[in-house]
């Protein structure tokens with residue numbers, strides 16, 4: 557097999573002709589040598605033994621933001637990516653969009669490709685097509701909008717139908733900065749999350765509360781799943797979230 561230097565940078569998928577951005581799709585990339593897992597595929601020869609590709613990034617994962625229109629998915633993503641809040645008039649997402657963010661998890665550089673979906677019903681079929689490839693889902697409701705909370709059950713049914721069985725899932729109650737308009741209590745969110753066995757936290761794209769934590773927790777879980785060393789203790793997402801989460805009285809980002 558012959559491959560250009562650029563192909564080699566792209567890893568084994570470049571050999572299969574997939575663009576770099578889709579390097580992890582449809583391929584068990586945890587087989588790659590630079591992730592430290594057993595080598596089975598013919599990609600062995602393309603990986604430099606110690607220098608991971610993609611400028612030191614050792615894992616690429618897809619995270620999808622889902623939930624009703626207006627719950628704050630786009631704002632949460634912008635807060636995480638750029639550290640800013642999109643104030644002003646609400647511009648509803650059309651179809652689907654994504655942003656990349658590289659972060660360091662336990663000393664390892666990983667990339668999250670974060671897909672921001674449209675909450676509006678008319679774009680639902682677009683969203684369905686992306687579930688299958690998602691490694692993690694952040695399911696949002698708006699604490700100032702009861703209907704968005706009531707719809708969580710329907711979202712979970714949809715996730716069950718379209719997403720991978722082992723998808724990492726987290727429930728987020730957003731807009732906790734709007735204390736006066738709150739109609740969904742934190743305990744209600746906690747209760748629902750417990751019922752479905754998913755980790756939960758309240759967030760604010762406006763103040764930044766728990767935004768970094770939500771994405772970091774997901775990244776940690778994904779990193780541990782694919783790069784766990786034999787003697788390393790199992791990462792427990794629920795416990796980590798419980799320990800790290802901050803209440804809305806505080807303003808940690």
Ligand SMILES: Nc1nc2c(ncn2[C@@H]2O[C@H](COP(=O)(O)OP(=O)(O)OP(=O)(O)O)[C@@H](O)[C@H]2O)c(=O)[nH]1
Pocket residue numbers: 623624625626627628629630631632642643644645646647648649650673674675676730731732733734759760761762763
């Ligand atoms: N107070 C407050 N407002 C927020 C927060 N997050 C989002 N908003 C506001 O809520 C509205 C909707 O936010 P978006 O992020 O665009 O909502 P979305 O979930 O992406 O909506 P769709 O794209 O239609 O699915 C905007 O007017 C935001 O300014 C938050 O944490 N606190």
Ligand SMILES: [Mg+2]
Pocket residue numbers: 629630631647648649672673674675
């Ligand atoms: Mg949006």
